[in-house]
Amino acid sequence: GAVVSQHPSRVICKSGTSVKIECRSLDFQATTMFWYRQFPKQSLMLMATSNEGSKATYEQGVEKDKFLINHASLTLSTLTVTSAHPEDSSFYICSAKESVNTGELFFGEGSRLTVL
């Protein structure tokens, strides 16, 4: 079946540094991807919609300068957490919507960010 890969699965960084997380659709094209954030024992909160070749659409309350999203190809979206702080520590999950045939939605395995 279709697979969405996230990399890295785990990352630890120092406060003030920037971290990039990749979301890649391995065997299908996805013009639209989504980024979610999940705090421990909580639900998934939609952060933004990533659109191939155009600017991302951010949900209310999400700082676009803090969470930079780039969707440069039909199979790759990246989320960069800039000047990370401990409160940015979270589980980040992406999803990708197949754009050619089925329109099915597939989720990545998630990336756990820990900011020290």
Added chain:
Amino acid sequence: AQSVTQLGSHVSVSEGALVLLRCNYSSSVPPYLFWYVQYPNQGLQLLLKYTTGATLVKGINGFEAEFKKSETSFHLTKPSAHMSDAAEYFCAVEGSSNTGKLIFGQGTTLQVKP
């Protein structure tokens, strides 16, 4: 706008017992409804989804859910719980525009006791 409420953040059942996880939704347009399962430190796996047509939807691992428009509900059931069913379960809603933008409920932790 859409929203989802999952009643009960924690459900505990005995192995072999009926599983019932409750989900109510709010949507201004005909909804698409989903149930996902999440194991610790993993992504989401789709259990089943309702878009149109038959209101009783069968999914993987013996789970099923029934869309009841009059009750705005989409409860998840399984006749007999297995130890491997212990996980976090999320109900989600999407407007019928099929954008892929899902709104999730708070989640329900299912505990299965031997």
